[in-house]
Structure formats: structure tokens, C-alpha cells
Amino acid sequence: MESKILDGKGLAQIAEQEIKSKVSELKNQGVTPTLATVLVGVDPASATYVKMKQNACSRLGMESIAIELGKDTTTDELLKTIQQLNDDEKVHGILLQHPVPTQVDERACFDAINVSKDVDGVTCLGFGQMTMGEPAYGSCTPAGIMRMLEHYQIEISGKHAVVVGRSPILGKPMAMMLLNKNATVTICHSRTEDLQGHIKNADIVVGAVGVPQLIKKDWIKKGAVVIDAGYHPVEKCGDIELVGIENIASAHTPVPGGVGPMTINTLILNTLLAAQKLV
Numbered sequence: 001m002e003s004k005i006l007d008g009k010g011l012a013q014i015a016e017q018e019i020k021s022k023v024s025e026l027k028n029q030g031v032t033p034t035l036a037t038v039l040v041g042v043d044p045a046s047a048t049y050v051k052m053k054q055n056a057c058s059r060l061g062m063e064s065i066a067i068e069l070g071k072d073t074t075t076d077e078l079l080k081t082i083q084q085l086n087d088d089e090k091v092h093g094i095l096l097q098h099p100v101p102t103q104v105d106e107r108a109c110f111d112a113i114n115v116s117k118d119v120d121g122v123t124c125l126g127f128g129q130m131t132m133g134e135p136a137y138g139s140c141t142p143a144g145i146m147r148m149l150e151h152y153q154i155e156i157s158g159k160h161a162v163v164v165g166r167s168p169i170l171g172k173p174m175a176m177m178l179l180n181k182n183a184t185v186t187i188c189h190s191r192t193e194d195l196q197g198h199i200k201n202a203d204i205v206v207g208a209v210g211v212p213q214l215i216k217k218d219w220i221k222k223g224a225v226v227i228d229a230g231y232h233p234v235e236k237c238g239d240i241e242l243v244g245i246e247n248i249a250s251a252h253t254p255v256p257g258g259v260g261p262m263t264i265n266t267l268i269l270n271t272l273l274a275a276q277k278l279v
């Protein structure tokens, strides 16, 4: 049987219609959901990601406030900006685009975001709350993946999920979200021995590595669910070898058009929820 395509792009488009009507309801009550985006430095990829998030806001009738800080910004300067946004009642969500220049203490700046405005799910407090099953905005990429798995009714409970990557914004929260849905989770990383052996046992594989096609299709168990969070614009591929995967997996995310659109959509949804004060 051919693998089912988990169409993140299509799903995000459907979700946008619902978000748009809720935004309009809220605006009728005098509240415009507003996302503040903070970009530090001149990384072109980061600038593109921020632009895409701002475009999504305007498409849906939401407000975005763009803050651009120079490449020499200090930690103190960035902390001050975040504090101003925390104090600004018009701002419902704050996105600090990762990565910031190396002289900035990124963790301190993430954690300075008020958890009620942490719509990108980057604070330690938000991560802890999500892990404990308390209401919190999950980190957007894994939360978007979970929404996709739910939509396509992919069974998670009791399944063996292997997450390749353990970054604070992707691999770690992904593992915790799958664990919270009763998967048995293995987390692999750069020091893992026998990566192939772990993946061969996986019912669900999540590639969150940042290395083009590191995970080979021959490592995937027949019938596994394959989620590729990676995107490499130059190579035009993800972290998993997907050519031919349709004859091996039971379901898979395409690249592009899988995880990426759901990440942005989840950020926008979280900003709406923050404006509705529902989380």
C-alpha cells in the first residue's frame, strides 16, 4: 500500500480559514491579535522566516510588530526590548527568532519572555509546563507535528517513536509531546551509537537533525510513520531520504509542504489563543 502523505500545507490552509474567522470575531470585540517579531542581526534565512510569519499575520487580519536589532546588540539591550514587549498590553505574543548572534545569551533572552506571551514555546517554564501536561504553548514545530498526527489519526499510544535530534526547540519538546501521548520514546543525537539500529525498530521516526538526508530510507521499518522536520533549501531535501519512501512508510510528511507550514500555522494559532486568553 502506498504511504499516506501528511499534507501540512493543505492542513495549514484549512486551519487558516478557521483562524481568520476567529480573528475577525475578536476584532469585532475591539481586540486585534498582535505578534511582535524580534530579529537580531542580518542572517538572511532568519529574515525570510520572520517575513513568512509576518505575512501569515497580515493574511489572517492579525497585527505584527517588527523589531529589528543590529548584529552588535548586547544581551542587556535585547532583554530591555523583551521587557518592553512584555509590558505592552497590545502585544499578545512574542517571537524571538533563533538563532541570535553569539554574543547574546539566547537562553536568558528566551526565558525573559513572559510565559503568557511565549507563543513560540521557547521558555524553560513553558517547556516544563508542557512536559508536565499543564496548559502551555508547545514549541511550534513539534506542536505543529502533533496537530498533523492528530488530524490524520495516526496512532501514537504504545508505539515506539524515535526522535533524531535533541535541540531545545525541536527534538526535546517533540519527545515530550510524544511521551505525553503514551508513545515509548527513544531520543537519538550525535553521540548515539547504532542510529540505524534504533531507527529500524521505530514505528514513528522524526528527523530533526539538520543534516541533509542523514536518515536513509533503507533504515525505515515497513509501515512506519515518517516525519521529516528538516529543510535544506540548497539541496531541496529534508533530513530523511524520502525518494522511494512511499513504498516503505505507512504515512510520511513531504518536504517541502509538510512540517514547515504547520510550524507557522501553530505560531499564528498560539497568538490567537493568547489574544483570546485561552491558554
Ligand code: NAP
Pocket: 141, 164, 165, 166, 167, 168, 169, 170, 171, 188, 189, 190, 191, 192, 195, 207, 208, 209, 210, 211, 214, 229, 230, 231, 232, 239, 259, 260, 263, 264
Ligand atoms: P540543531 O539545534 O542543530 O540540533 C540538531 C540535533 O541533531 C542535535 O541534537 C544533534 O545532536 C543532532 N545531530 C546532529 N548530527 C547528528 C548525527 N549525525 N546523528 C544523530 N544526531 C545528530 O537543529 P534544530 O534547530 O533542532 O533543527 C533540526 C532540523 O529541523 C534542521 O534541518 C532545521 O532546518 C529543521 N527545522 C525546521 C523547522 C520548520 O519549521 N520546519 C523549524 C526548526 C528546525 P547533539 O545534541 O548531540 O549535537
